[in-house]
Amino acid sequence: SNTMFYRRVKKLTKKAPVEYLKQIRINKAAQLLKKGNLNISEVAYTTGFSDQSYFGVCFKKEFGMTPTQFIKSLIKI
Numbered sequence: 469s470n471t472m473f474y475r476r477v478k479k480l481t482k483k484a485p486v487e488y489l490k491q492i493r494i495n496k497a498a499q500l501l502k503k504g505n506l507n508i509s510e511v512a513y514t515t516g517f518s519d520q521s522y523f524g525v526c527f528k529k530e531f532g533m534t535p536t537q538f539i540k541s542l543i544k545i
Contacts, residue, residue: 478503491530494515497514498527501535508523508535508539
């Protein structure tokens, strides 16, 4: 059932299922940004975010920096 699924995912990951999936999508976005083949809006849409500003908010929450700052930090390395 939905309730059992929610409880099991929460127990295993310490996150709600929707938050866990969002984390996976943001990590995939970071991998795509590291490759450098796509711009930020293309990465956002590729990973399932229909709103680029929401993508930026979620990315910053996960990594502590915006996607633009993330790319600039990769260039400095």
